[in-house]
Amino acid sequence: GAGVSQSPSNKVTEKGKDVELRCDPISGHTALYWYRQSLGQGLEFLIYFQGNSAPDKSGLPSDRFSAERTGGSVSTLTIQRTQQEDSAVYLCASSLIAGGVQETQYFGPGTRLLVL
């Protein structure tokens, strides 16, 4: 079956512009996660969606970052007024949640964002 897909695969933008990153999770997965990975660094949690519950936004680094998930499926991460420090790989993952237990998260290929 199809895995997690993300688009675009690469994005180059100018400082101050807004960008939108898209994630299409595995069909049937109720949980969706966004992470950021800077060069040589670990995965930084950004936001988590689970079903119809309010998202866990505790990892968003500033109010320039927002995300939505429409219809419990596709998610869009928006970064407003981009800064050079926003340059990173943005990874999306999805998983099943079974009885409140964290199941395996499956990652998409990522979007490589470069802010000039």
Place this chain on the structure above:
Amino acid sequence: QKEVEQNSGPLSVPEGAIASLNCTYSDRGSQSFFWYRQYSGKSPELIMSIYSNGDKEDGRFTAQLNKASQYVSLLIRDSQPSDSATYLCAVESGYSTLTFGKGTMLLVSP
């Protein structure tokens, strides 16, 4: 602040040797533990998951969990050059999220 600690490496082993990767975590209540492999420029892919104390074997890989000591390890037997990658330890952080370590780089020389 829930933390997951890994030695950044690189851990260098010769082909055919056993590679041992370690991880400690701070949240005593964590119940789910995962090892991911990440090749340079690629996204993480699951190697092993473990939920109970003890060992779990899958092919050349063995995950070991000790909740009392709050550590989880990954052993790779008969290491191959294709195993060269960064290995990420991930620990369930409550509310169905994971906290990732920064990863250990493994280099397997032919």
